Amino acid sequence: MAKLYFRYGAMGCGKTMQLLQVAFNYEERGHKVCVIKPATDTKNGTKLLTRIGPERETDFCFDKKTNLYDKIAKEYRGVQCVLVDEAQFLTKEQANQLMLVTIDFDIPVMCYGLRLNFRREDGGFDGATRLLQIAHDIEEIKTICECGRKATYNARFLDGNLVADGPDVLIDGTSDITYRAICPACYEKYLRRKK
Numbered sequence: 001m002a003k004l005y006f007r008y009g010a011m012g013c014g015k016t017m018q019l020l021q022v023a024f025n026y027e028e029r030g031h032k033v034c035v036i037k038p039a040t041d042t043k044n045g046t047k048l049l050t051r052i053g054p055e056r057e058t059d060f061c062f063d064k065k066t067n068l069y070d071k072i073a074k075e076y077r078g079v080q081c082v083l084v085d086e087a088q089f090l091t092k093e094q095a096n097q098l099m100l101v102t103i104d105f106d107i108p109v110m111c112y113g114l115r116l117n118f119r120r121e122d123g124g125f126d127g128a129t130r131l132l133q134i135a136h137d138i139e140e141i142k143t144i145c146e147c148g149r150k151a152t153y154n155a156r157f158l159d160g161n162l163v164a165d166g167p168d169v170l171i172d173g174t175s176d177i178t179y180r181a182i183c184p185a186c187y188e189k190y191l192r193r194k195k
């Protein structure tokens with residue numbers, strides 16, 4: 001039975017790199033995959049890019065209205081695996097649709113994304129919240145904070161100062177905003193320094 005997987009981790013932990021590796025492994029064995037991402041993530045056009053080099057074109061980008069079950073049923077029934085980047089931007093309904101893809105078509109679906117938004121709010125990302133509730137298989141992709149501990153938060157910085165409020169989606173490069181994956185202790189340190 002195919003499974004719905006959720007691989008989550010902070011920014012820069014190599015989620016997209018892992019996704020590309022899985023796609024490569026399937027294709028090396030002559031299997032087709034379907035690689036998708038949300039249209040929310042427009043900074044790289046329709047491509048998936050990684051910090052360390054490899055990139056690839058997606059099969060399609062989806063918006064919040066895309067019915068992923070119908071789309072895959074019509075156009076991608078023959079694939080061996082569906083791979084979803086930036087899966088935190090799925091809607092709850094789309095996460096449910098991907099579960100049905102595993103059940104009705106016996107196609108495994110591997111979702112990669114953030115667990116928390118930068119404000120660390122419950123339900124900050126509908127897709128991540130739903131995947132954490134329903135996925136068959138959930139695993140963390142680990143990365144390291146500047147202090148050497150495990151980084152679990154994505155912190156937004158403006159001119160070196162932590163930003164704890166604001167909209168979820170701000171595309172990089174629109175201002176002096178940067179994101180860093182940090183541990184809870186460092187997050188508190190920056191938060192208290194602000195006050």
Ligand SMILES: [Zn+2]
Pocket residue numbers: 145146147148149182183184185186187
């Ligand atoms: Zn730290």
